[in-house]
Amino acid sequence: MKTMSDTSEIIFSNYGIYDLGDNLELSLPNTLIKFQRISDNAFSYFRENSEGQIIEKIIPVKSNDVKIELAPIRPLNHPAKRTNYVFLKLDKEIHLGENSAASIFVHCPIEIGIFLIYGDNHEPLDWITCSPFNSRFSLYGSPDTGTLCKYAEVSLATDYNDSVSYVNGVMHIVIENTLSFAQTISKVIFPITDNNLYYKDSKSIVDGIKIIMKKRAAVNIAEIKPTLVDTEWTPAPAWDNSITSVHHMEMTLE
Amino acid sequence: MVLELLQSLSEMQLVGELTVLSLLIGGIIMAGGIIIAKIAKLLFHKYYAPSLPKDTAQNISKLIYFGILIISFLGFTSSQGIDLSGIMVAGGIFAVVIGFATQSVVSNLISGLFLIVEKPAKHGDTIDLPDMGISGTLLDIGTFSSKVRRFDGTVTRIPNDKFFTSNIRSLTLSTVRRADAVVGISYNSDIENAILVMKNEILQTMPFVLQIPEPEFRIEALGDSSVNIHVFVWYPKDDWSQAQPILLGTLKRALDNAAIEIPFPQRVIWSGKD
Numbered sequence: 001m002k003t004m005s006d007t008s009e010i011i012f013s014n015y016g017i018y019d020l021g022d023n024l025e026l027s028l029p030n031t032l033i034k035f036q037r038i039s040d041n042a043f044s045y046f047r048e049n050s051e052g053q054i055i056e057k058i059i060p061v062k063s064n065d066v067k068i069e070l071a072p073i074r075p076l077n078h079p080a081k082r083t084n085y086v087f088l089k090l091d092k093e094i095h096l097g098e099n100s101a102a103s104i105f106v107h108c109p110i111e112i113g114i115f116l117i118y119g120d121n122h123e124p125l126d127w128i129t130c131s132p133f134n135s136r137f138s139l140y141g142s143p144d145t146g147t148l149c150k151y152a153e154v155s156l157a158t159d160y161n162d163s164v165s166y167v168n169g170v171m172h173i174v175i176e177n178t179l180s181f182a183q184t185i186s187k188v189i190f191p192i193t194d195n196n197l198y199y200k201d202s203k204s205i206v207d208g209i210k211i212i213m214k215k216r217a218a219v220n221i222a223e224i225k226p227t228l229v230d231t232e233w234t235p236a237p238a239w240d241n242s243i244t245s246v247h248h249m250e251m252t253l254e
Numbered sequence: 255m256v257l258e259l260l261q262s263l264s265e266m267q268l269v270g271e272l273t274v275l276s277l278l279i280g281g282i283i284m285a286g287g288i289i290i291a292k293i294a295k296l297l298f299h300k301y302y303a304p305s306l307p308k309d310t311a312q313n314i315s316k317l318i319y320f321g322i323l324i325i326s327f328l329g330f331t332s333s334q335g336i337d338l339s340g341i342m343v344a345g346g347i348f349a350v351v352i353g354f355a356t357q358s359v360v361s362n363l364i365s366g367l368f369l370i371v372e373k374p375a376k377h378g379d380t381i382d383l384p385d386m387g388i389s390g391t392l393l394d395i396g397t398f399s400s401k402v403r404r405f406d407g408t409v410t411r412i413p414n415d416k417f418f419t420s421n422i423r424s425l426t427l428s429t430v431r432r433a434d435a436v437v438g439i440s441y442n443s444d445i446e447n448a449i450l451v452m453k454n455e456i457l458q459t460m461p462f463v464l465q466i467p468e469p470e471f472r473i474e475a476l477g478d479s480s481v482n483i484h485v486f487v488w489y490p491k492d493d494w495s496q497a498q499p500i501l502l503g504t505l506k507r508a509l510d511n512a513a514i515e516i517p518f519p520q521r522v523i524w525s526g527k528d
Contacts, residue, residue, distance in 0.1 A: 079461035082490045087466070133458060137490060138466035144428045148490055151465045 012166065015199040016234075017069045017117065026070060028112065029130045029166055035059075035068070047114075049128050059125070062118065069122065071236035072169055072197045072204035073113035075150055078129040081240075084193045087138045087149035092156065094185040096177040096213075105157040107164060108171040108206045109134065109150070110197065113239045122237040130166040140189045140251075149189055160205050160231070169197060169204035172229065175211045179220060183213055189251055194226040198233035205229055213253060220253040272334060280330040287326020295319045308377035312394065313370060358415070362398040365418035369395045374422045382423040386412070389425075430464060430488045433498035437505045438480025440515040445473065445481060448514050455508030456487060462496035464488040479519045 013026040020043060026033040030050030038044050038058070043066070045057040076084065088106060096102055111129045115122040129135050138151035157163065163170045177183050188211065195207035208227040213220065263275040295315055303311035353360060375381045375392050381402065382389040390404035400417045403409050425431065439448045449471045456469050463469065467488050474484040485505060489497035509516055 079496075080493070082492070132461070136457070136461060136463075136465045138464050139430050139488065140466075141429075143430050143432075143488070146429050148429050 012202065013070060014201045015070050015072065015112075015204070015236075017067050020066045020068060024068070028128065031128050031130060033114065033128075040064075045125065047126055047128065049132075050130060051132055055126060057125075059116065061116075067117040068125070069115040069117055069237065071113055071115065071234075072110040072199050073127060073236060073239040074192050074195070074197065075109040075111050075129070075135065075152070076192065077111055077127045077239070078132060078135040082137065083148045083150060084191045085140070085147050085149040085189060086192045087140055087151045088188045089151065089153045090156075090186055090188070091153055094175065095182065096175060096185065097182045098180050099178060101174065101176045103172070103174050105159060105162065105170050105172055106154045107157050107162075107168040108154065109152040109167070110169045110204055110206070111135075111239075112166060113237070115237050124239050127239060131168075134167075147189065150192075160229075160233075161203060163203045163205070165202035169206040171195075171206040172208035172227070173211065174208065174227070176213065178212065178214045183253065185211070188224070190224045190226075196228075196238070197236040198229060198231050199236055200233040203233075204236070205231055205233055222251040222253055224251065276334055280333045283329045283333055284326055287322055287329065291319045291322035291326070294322060309370075309373065309395075312377055316397075358413070359398065362414040365414035366395060366397055366400075369400070369414060369418055375424055375427075379427070380425040382425060383412070383417070383420050384423060385420040386416070388412070425494075426491050428491055431491050431494065431497075432486055432488050433494070433501050434484060434486045435502045435505060436474060436482055436484050437502070437509070438477060438482045438516060439509065440480060440517040443481070443514045445483070447512070448509065449483065451512040451514070452483075452485065452505050452508045455504055455511070456485075456501075459504055459507075460487070460497065460500065462489045462493040464490075478521070479517045 012028055018024055018026070020035050020037070022037045024035040032046075032048050034044075034046040036044045036046075041060055041062075043059045043061060045055075045059055047055045049055075075086065086108070088108065090106065094102055094104065109131065111127050113124060114126045114128075116125050117123075134152060136151045138149050140147045140149055154168075157170045160170045160172075173188065175185060188209070190209055192206075195209070197207070198205045207229050210225050210227050212223045212225075214223065215221075260275060263278065264273050266274040295318055298315055298318055299311070303315065306314070377392055377394060379392050380390070381392050383402075388402055388404065388410055390402045390410070393401040393403050393409065395414070395417075399411045399413050401409050401411055437452075439445070452471070453469055456463055457465070464487070470486040472484045472486070473481060475482040485501065487497060487501060506516065
């Protein structure tokens, strides 16, 4: 358990659970977060993000035993929640020969959630992004029937510890080509709502995906399914529990 | 006392076998039906409608309301001893007469049913009716007419037959929409550089503009005073206000920052002596 005095000597605050106490100040890249007790039953919340936007809230609390959790969340909220899908554009294409497989790690964008903790309940309070200029939308498909996605150009990572703090998490992708000819993968589109996140200090992991390129009838498709990460890192709470599971993605191979 | 009152009411005949008591019972059945219909509609709107799509909720709500009213009416007629088969025969004859007399009303009713079944637009959709010059949010497809809230806040009632037969342009049916603007740069400016600075400014300062398809730049005309560039950007369908109204300002800011001239209209006049 960390308090403000514990974090005052480090530059940026780690993910984790913090006691509110009377005052708490958290610092993230280009972002400042302050909690201040204004009465026995209320706190004020102040946040200034990397775009200069300021948010202030009053938080009535039921008891003095209030904690907050800073944790990575799915990258779906900035600039506004519009979709459950992400479009990962690989900076280097992956070439897969016939009947072969590859296992890669990529940097997947994340956002950061601030949660109030009452007992076992996590209440979402606010979210931020430390990389707003890389938080954009794209379209997969045609304007009338396509899928709106959050877009990110991603690079390959070496392992789970290779994430850029506060900006992205590492995702494991397994690609299987069961087709009788070679394929080149330059992008991956999938619903990220079934992928949980985990954190340790300022690093994060995103549940992986498995892509199977196969033939179905006369069509070549890429079937994408989420895969759970077996890790001892702390599971991050979900920002939006109301999100229902989205149908697994199938991309038509070009 | 009460029994005596009811007895006397049952003996007071109005027309044929119709008594004051049966009329009273019929009235109570109808009033009860109306009250139950309103309560059922209210409860549905409170507890179930929020979890359903708007148009589905509206249609189910109407079905519940009018279904209960019809059942009440059937209860009313049976309580009066009215034989509906006679009405059916008479209704068949009158329907032809009434059909001619209320042609537009029936046309609106049928068009409303087709609108509900075909769903060219749903409640809450932003639509444009170019034939009528009406744009706005579709509020309701009613029994005889539909309501559209225009962007200035006023509500226009459109008869269903006109709505059904007119061209309907849906502004929210597609996943994304496109905004555009035309900007002119001087003939001395480097076109490639101008496009690059405009593109960078759009992608950096307009977070709702899509990266794919990326912003598109077309040299539209070599105008009298400027090279005109037509800029197209795509954005999520609900975020018009984050794209179209600010696009031109973003382009001007980009050109100003890069010291690229946006020329005024100018004309060079040569006199005969020169």
